[in-house]
Amino acid sequence: MKNIKKAAHLLIGCAMAAGISSCTGSNTNSGNTSTAKTNTSPDSLQDYVNHRINIYETVKLTTNLNELSVNERKILPLLIQAAQIMDELFWKQTYPERDSLLNTIRDEKTKSFVRINYGPWDRLNGDKPFVAGIGPKPEGATFYPAGMTKESIEKADLKDKFNAYSVIRKDASGKLNVVPYHVLFATELQQASSLLKQAALLADDPGLKKYLNLRSEALVTDNYTASDYAWLDMKNNGLDIIIGPIENYEDKMFNARTSYESYVLVKDKVWSKRLAKYVSLLPELQKGLPVAEKYKKEAPGTDSELNAYDVVYYAGDCNAGSKTIAVNLPNDEIIQQKKGTRRSQLKNAMKAKFDKILLPIAKELIDKDQQQYIKFDAFFSNVMFHEVAHGLGIKKTISGKGFVKEALKEQYSWLEEGKADILGLYMVTGLLKKGELTGDIKDFYTTFMAGILRSVRFGASSAHGKANMQCFNYFKEKGAFIRTSEGTYKVDFDKFATAMNGLSNLIITLQGNGDYNAVAKVQKEKALIPAELQSDLDKLSKKGIPVDILFEQGADVLGVK
Template sequence: MTAIRKSSLFLTGCIIVAGLASCTNTNTDGVVTTAKTVILPDSMQQYVNSRLRIYETVRLTTNLNNLTNSERKILPLLVQAAQIMDELYWKQTYPQRDSLLNTVKDERTKSFIKINYGPWDRLNDNKAFISGVGAKPDGATFYPAGMTKADLEKSTLKDKFGQYSVVKKDSTGALYTVPYHVLFAVELQKASNLLKQAALLAEDSGLKKYLNLRADALVTDDFTASDYAWLDMKNNGLDIIIGPIENYEDKVFNARAAYESYVLVKDKDWSKRLAKYVKMLPDLQKGLPVPAKYKNETPGSDSELNAYDVVYYAGDCNAGAKTIAVNLPNDEVIQQKKGTRRSQLKNAMKAKFEKILVPIAKELIDQQQISYVKFDAFFANVMFHEVAHGLGIKKTVTGKGFVKDALKEQYSWLEEGKADILGLYMVTGLLKKGELNGDIKEYYTTFMAGLLRSVRFGAADAHGQANMQCFNYFADKQAFVRTSNGTYKVDFAKFADAMNGLSNMIITLQGNGDRMAVEKARKENAVISPELKSDLERLSKKGIPVDIVFEQGVDVLGGL
């Protein structure tokens, strides 16, 4: 990691100096505070040892024989650029990484720090596992200590909710912002140069154009042209998603984006099989189970639905629970004008299915229904989750602008819940139309097993919160029952009814743009009951992993 001068450190991270931890957090009044505590010798090794076991190691590989000579030369350059995004993500989330790792002596604890990009357990509600570090800051390093939410909301800063800047405070206490491309100029220039080198080697004109434009975007924070170029690519064999993209790390306003990257190898055969589904979005939009005013928008259908082997994860997507499908770009204007690309990360998806979902099903799904848990159903449920981000509503019906802007920090978890339930709605509709093969029982039972998998991500994770709401809603509607032997059995008719009811509830909440109502729904519904908690503990006792970690990189790929 490149050394950071003290003057350039964000004020909201935890700074470890001479055995002291100085940490910031956002309290219930929205104030970013600072507290100092003493770091004790490693005293939570037992906890760390138990938590390390929740991850299963997976090697990220692909069939290199499918690559051209040019692509073999490009791939290492893309991995190097991705590794820079990983370093930038550390700076955003925990810039004192090296100080922390040098302080900690236990090697297993160091490994757990690296998995979580800091000393907080991302899959256990961000529980601190290093004594004395305090609570994880809601605003990561995006905001200065002492700033309240009201301070920023009433300020006249042009980009106070900007995606690509950090908020700082000068010596007089006045707030100002610094763009990412200024703050991280050195690292971003290196990444840009690597993409330019890759572009020189690219034979596909679409990939060449995208790499050049993305290289420029990294050093300007203007990503629009490169997003359009990315959507225009059709024949590329390699791909890279790179930059500040998702807002999950900013739990104060859900505004500022964190750096991440995926390096991808397209599975062209699978991608051809998936191409037809995006074109069906407009018809599916018309059938949504909500009043007309909540479904008047026409979803963009000039999009692609592709399958990939992912060969490198970096930054935000590699922290805690690993992403297995991607729907981008996030820009609502681009989504409405052009659509999005849904990328299914097939090798990572397969690993989660085999190593996690199947063992969960064997433990918690009723014996009469285990045979319905199928990979093709899992793949489709995950795929249509991403496609379903394009359904529903982007602008409120109450004049509050885009849903994302109206809901702020409450947006991400509800949007993930929408994608979950509308993905299931799409599956149901496509089966009825004869556009999808299989038995609805397979998709519903596999969805149920998927709920039990994802609620384990915890209340600090947007996907975990979304799945907890879905689980509790379906339980209330008796869409499944918990049998006397502690397994779950789906009622297929009631499952469909609950799907429609939850779809209506979520789209209505989004369309109204009422942030307080959404927060109330999260507090009431996105919770784990004692009974469910006990069942999930059974999975841990059985040694069933919660998620995966990767062996990845050029050395793992070999043959380049």
């Protein structure tokens, strides 16, 4: 036993040497690592893992291959192989000592939980450590030297210090250097690039062929702009792959560095055609935002697309913790303003979450008289317009502090997700009034309320979790819902609309002002789970309702090996 404990402590030293150092918040139910029973295994907090591993429901990712051409079936395995390389790179960014750690763990459930979380911290419970001897999760992952404080990095004299596609490292003399990803991960990126080029040779669609070739170059140069534009220009492709270092969520120190991920997608052309009209309505919706004129002068790009897909492979960042069910890219603000974005609805994953998580939550926590309003079409629209709403609002501060993302640093992601949530609902409300969307507003509001109760379970380490905590607390203060004597939630539809406009105003104003301290204060005071809500969330766990989903996925699952 002593040897195993010693090994665990040695691992911590190895991880720290690789650049690991600090921590973040807390969330849902579950046991406390400090109260683990004395008879637990020395290499894991066994009771905790046994409980928490059951929060996930496994879902098989498939699609109708009959809709694909012969060449598309040949391309799919190549795209999946490239995605698997992104998965390995994400491990190197989050916990490079994976294999050493897994070799010290005897319990198979703990090993599985490490793989699910891409490390020994529970992503859906405030990054709580669940392996004995492991300290808090580092705020900067492996992007910065171990032990360096945020302040010392800010003061460091380095050119291009916060380049999204680089890390900061110390050389043998202790001097700090910025190391580009394409240098640090040269071997893996060359392999992924080669796979994309092979796929491009097989691609029949000119747009897909161009994108794959440009993305293959981008991976080995860290210059993604041309491939982002080519991706937006694709219109008739049946297959798609989102691949590369994209989101900033893992860098909780500065929200500067990007993490590797990939989605392999098969387009649902029928659903995509239905969605095409909504992007053209963005300018009109921007003008009507419930905020002062100076915060809504920007014109959102309208060369954007709304598409529906079956996702057949998740890798890296998007597969860690809560699984993404819709994507709005590129993240580059300049491209967004000039060209727009593509909003990709991951329909099969979305349906799985609705059936296995949202419906059971609604049956437990939504008032019986309003459960009739919980509908998949409303859930799909709420999620879809969340992604569209990333294009609304403000990208540049009115205070001369540059882009909102730069001004708010690590506070940006959670507030931006909150903006997309609430402006998505604002869009639904406006489109229903204009007759551009069909349905009952009660469906959308009640399903949105159930969606809040679903997403707050992602916890304080998740940008989406924080966003939903803020929304819950704001709506509660405004009387947008009540908690009944039976412990269920009942929407007040009139006050819900009023609260929606009020929160929209608050978030856009915070973003437009670029006031970092004000946003940090809101996060500290409002992005938290009240005790009463926590008690209600505990009921969901006791009922065995999953928090999120895992995927059975790959070429063998699809039958395209």
